[in-house]
Amino acid sequence: MRLLFDHGTLVLAEAPELEPGCVPGLLWDPRVALFRAPAWRYSEVRGALRHRLPPLRDEVRPNALAEPAAYGELSLRSYQRAALLSWELSGRRGTIVLPTGSGKTQVALAALRDSAARALCLVPTRALLQQWTSALGGVYGGSVGCLGDGRRDLQAVTVATFESAHRLMPRIGAQFDLLIVDEAHHFGSGVRDEALEMSIAPQRLGLTATPPNEPALSRLAELIGPTVYQLSIADLAGKWLSDFDLITVQLGLNAVERARYEDNRRVFGEYQRRTRRIDPDESFPDFVRHATQSPEGRAALSAWRRNRHLLHFTQAKAQAVAELLRRHRDSRVLVFTADNAAAYRIARDHLVMPITCEISRAEREAALAAFRAGTLRCLVSARVLNEGIDVPQADVAIIVSGTQGEREHAQRVGRLLRPAPGKRALIYQLATRATSEIWRATERRHGIVAASAARR
Numbered sequence: 001m002r003l004l005f006d007h008g009t010l011v012l013a014e015a016p017e018l019e020p021g022c023v024p025g026l027l028w029d030p031r032v033a034l035f036r037a038p039a040w041r042y043s044e045v046r047g048a049l050r051h052r053l054p055p056l057r058d059e060v061r062p063n064a065l066a067e068p069a070a071y072g073e074l075s076l077r078s079y080q081r082a083a084l085l086s087w088e089l090s091g092r093r094g095t096i097v098l099p100t101g102s103g104k105t106q107v108a109l110a111a112l113r114d115s116a117a118r119a120l121c122l123v124p125t126r127a128l129l130q131q132w133t134s135a136l137g138g139v140y141g142g143s144v145g146c147l148g149d150g151r152r153d154l155q156a157v158t159v160a161t162f163e164s165a166h167r168l169m170p171r172i173g174a175q176f177d178l179l180i181v182d183e184a185h186h187f188g189s190g191v192r193d194e195a196l197e198m199s200i201a202p203q204r205l206g207l208t209a210t211p212p213n214e215p216a217l218s219r220l221a222e223l224i225g226p227t228v229y230q231l232s233i234a235d236l237a238g239k240w241l242s243d244f245d246l247i248t249v250q251l252g253l254n255a256v257e258r259a260r261y262e263d264n265r266r267v268f269g270e271y272q273r274r275t276r277r278i279d280p281d282e283s284f285p286d287f288v289r290h291a292t293q294s295p296e297g298r299a300a301l302s303a304w305r306r307n308r309h310l311l312h313f314t315q316a317k318a319q320a321v322a323e324l325l326r327r328h329r330d331s332r333v334l335v336f337t338a339d340n341a342a343a344y345r346i347a348r349d350h351l352v353m354p355i356t357c358e359i360s361r362a363e364r365e366a367a368l369a370a371f372r373a374g375t376l377r378c379l380v381s382a383r384v385l386n387e388g389i390d391v392p393q394a395d396v397a398i399i400v401s402g403t404q405g406e407r408e409h410a411q412r413v414g415r416l417l418r419p420a421p422g423k424r425a426l427i428y429q430l431a432t433r434a435t436s437e438i439w440r441a442t443e444r445r446h447g448i449v450a451a452s453a454a455r456r
Helices: 039-049 078-089 104-115 126-137 162-172 193-197 216-223 255-278 284-291 295-312 315-327 340-350 361-373 405-414 436-455
Strands: 002-006 009-013 027-029 034-038 093-097 119-123 144-148 151-153 157-161 178-181 203-208 227-230 243-251 333-336 353-355 378-381 396-399 424-432
Touching: 002 039, 009 039, 034 039, 039 193, 078 093, 078 104, 078 227, 104 119, 104 126, 104 178, 104 203, 119 126, 119 162, 126 144, 126 157, 126 361, 144 162, 157 162, 162 193, 193 216, 243 315, 243 436, 255 284, 255 295, 284 295, 315 333, 315 340, 315 396, 315 424, 340 353, 340 378, 353 361, 361 378, 396 405, 424 436
Parallel strands: 093 203, 093 227, 119 157, 119 178, 144 157, 178 203, 243 424, 333 378, 333 396, 353 378, 396 424
Antiparallel strands: 002 009, 009 034, 027 034, 144 151
16 A cells, blocks of 8 residues: 655555545545545554555655754743643643743744754744744754745745645645644634645644634644643743733723714614524624625624724824823833724824834834834834734833734733843723723733732
């Protein structure tokens, strides 16, 4: 029997008749009259076929990459060593959950060193592509490959964006033994999952500060491995992360904004009440799907979206941002908004640098370098700074608005918690009174501050 890699799948050629279910994931493909299995089940398929007759010829990797070079010395904190040990004891498959700023990348570098395997590291953004390439360059003795941001260089240790991996995995999925997935919560519920399915890598390490809920969590456990180690901000604040104060600033709407808000809420509320009488237990995604099928439903959804946009950057929030920037003019401040429009408005009004998906890599890197050096004192961003960007010098954050709930909030708070001598971070979250922003702010606060208090 011959086992081959074929466009992100495994193909078993010249095989005898096999009993259904005797090999995990193996199915008959009538299009080519061969057995086929998902690439990610490579170890299971090979193990099930190893002692069968006729003997198995493994031809999955006829043209393997060169062996990786050596790694330099790495220093790990006690909890990072524990996380790495948990992953190794779990068969080198699993997800490590650590808060932003706690050094997840350092754990991954140690995993790369200890496994000495051909490895592909997946990251969500071009900014993280650059950051990971730089981090690897500091400890890895060979050339670091890069797939993304206009580059296509395949090496024994390679960093790739999610999108590049999704496009190229049908060709490169048999090249790597270790798959490292940064910000792994992006997987488990979408088309990107195919990038993980098309890799044969038996060793897999997921990194995240905010694991997804079910059913994505179970799917993530299947494709990467279960959660093998987990700590929260509360576990690390004060020693390994900076202490912090989280202040919720409650603001009002002016007369015009309040009238618009209440009118939109009335339109949405009337339609929602009618549908709730029909199905009281309907989930919000189901509600949205049904609403798009009628003119009244679409009008209700439009009203709901208008209110979300209205709350993103109210007049009171604009005034609060101005006052907070004045009060903290000698600090290094990160301002987080819900959309690029608000970020650009703040940038124009206060002559601060915006960091958005529309800013080129060179300009973004120059701005971040200036911020770290202290020649820039403030950055404003909608989403780009949420994940992975290293700015330990920041000590004040202003969260103007958000769109993704507790996960986004934890990532933004984490940007401020990278430790520095004598540092105590200050985080302001702006919320509009008599709107849904208040209870969301309360839930987020309970999720971080209450846990921290209980820990202490």
